[in-house]
Structure formats: structure tokens, C-alpha cells
Amino acid sequence: MRVLLIEDDPMIGQGLSKALAVEGMSVDWVRNGADASGALADGAHSIILLDLGLPDAEGFDLLKAARRNGLNAPVLVITARDGLDDRVSGLDIGADDYLVKPFELRELLARMRAVLRRHQGRATSRIISGESELDPETHELSHRNIVQVLPAREYALMHALMERPGRILSRAQIEERIYGWGEEVESNAVDVLIHSIRQKFGKDIVFNVRGAGWMSPKSRS
Ligand code: CA
Numbered sequence: 001m002r003v004l005l006i007e008d009d010p011m012i013g014q015g016l017s018k019a020l021a022v023e024g025m026s027v028d029w030v031r032n033g034a035d036a037s038g039a040l041a042d043g044a045h046s047i048i049l050l051d052l053g054l055p056d057a058e059g060f061d062l063l064k065a066a067r068r069n070g071l072n073a074p075v076l077v078i079t080a081r082d083g084l085d086d087r088v089s090g091l092d093i094g095a096d097d098y099l100v101k102p103f104e105l106r107e108l109l110a111r112m113r114a115v116l117r118r119h120q121g122r123a124t125s126r127i128i129s130g131e132s133e134l135d136p137e138t139h140e141l142s143h144r145n146i147v148q149v150l151p152a153r154e155y156a157l158m159h160a161l162m163e164r165p166g167r168i169l170s171r172a173q174i175e176e177r178i179y180g181w182g183e184e185v186e187s188n189a190v191d192v193l194i195h196s197i198r199q200k201f202g203k204d205i206v207f208n209v210r211g212a213g214w215m216s217p218k219s220r221s
Helices: 010-022 033-042 059-068 084-093 105-119 152-162 171-178 189-201
Strands: 002-006 026-030 047-050 075-079 097-100 127-129 132-135 140-143 146-149 207-209 213-215
Touching: 002 010, 002 033, 002 171, 010 026, 026 033, 033 059, 047 059, 047 105, 059 075, 059 084, 075 105, 084 097, 097 105, 127 152, 132 152, 146 189, 152 171, 152 189, 171 189, 171 213
Parallel strands: 002 026, 002 047, 047 075, 075 097
Antiparallel strands: 127 132, 132 140, 140 146, 207 213
């Protein structure tokens, strides 16, 4: 899952980038309004974490403009401003949730899961596809009678496929979802991850559609 982090504070930015990477997310971090506008227009992110006070822009203005331009992804505001007016106008402008700094990482992760769940119209965080079930909280994947905790990239890959059961993702689409900007991606990286997942859960955990890509089967085979 690709996350856009808009935050000018280097300590918080670095800390969050690292912590979210450990959770298997690929984080694109921008530190000013100009870069943020470009990244928001890009539309490649599953969720956006938005700081309000940026050196060259107001987070609220960015959010307003992005929603006007059709940004659909959920936006979680992270800010030191805890005034009621700020919170209310943030939610009214199109933020999905509002978290006041300083916050615990655990709470941020839980709120991210909740926001994504609402956004995708699911009642629980667990993602179910065919005979597979993925838990975003523990990164545990169960398939038939096998249960294992996935390493970060394998989790990210399965999350991307299982979010859209029965739909094919090409190699480029998978890479875009699980690697951030400027990350070196080996040409066979996706194959290596799929191979490893199949070794643990069996070949039919992921279907290969020759020449097109991979998918997570929708129903029991
Ligand atoms: Ca700031």
C-alpha cells in the first residue's frame, strides 16, 4: 500500500516514514505544498497523511483543491492544532479523520485502518478473497489451513491483490503499489515475492494470467 506523507517536520517525517515502512507500506514523503500538489494530482496513493502547517501552504487549501480536482483517496489530517474549529473545518473540507500531535504510532495505524475500511465499505479490517484472509493488524495471512505472518513486502503484495479479488494487476501496477519513488526495483522482484508466497501457501494462492499479470481468486476454486 502506497502512502503519501505531507509533513515538513524532519523528525516526524523521518520517524513516520520508517515506522510505516516496517508495517509494509511504501511511503512517499513530501515536505512542502508545491511537491504535495504534484503528488496529490498523481493519484497513486491509497491514503494521505496531511500536516496542516507547511512552509509554503496551508494543508486545508491543499485538501480543498485536491478534492475539487477529484482526489478520492482517504485523507487523515495529522496536526498540532487541536482547536475545535480546525477539527470541524478539516472534516467538512473532506478530511476523513483528524489526529492531534503528539500521537502514538499505534493510534495512527489503527485510524489508518479504520479510514481505509470505511473508504472501502468494509465493516472489519480483515480482507477476504476466496479462501484467503489477510489481517492488516498482524499481517497474518491464512489460506485453507495454513496461517503465517508475512514479511513486509509479501504483505504489501497480497494486500494489493486481495483488495481487488478477481482483478488482474500487471507487474507495473504491483510495483507501483508496493514500492515508493526512487526505490530500486529488481526486474524480477515481483516474481521472487510471488514464488516465496506460493512456497508457503501453495500455488493457487495467487493466479498467474499469462502475459497480463496476477490476481487473487475471488471464489473458492
Ligand atoms: Ca508543520
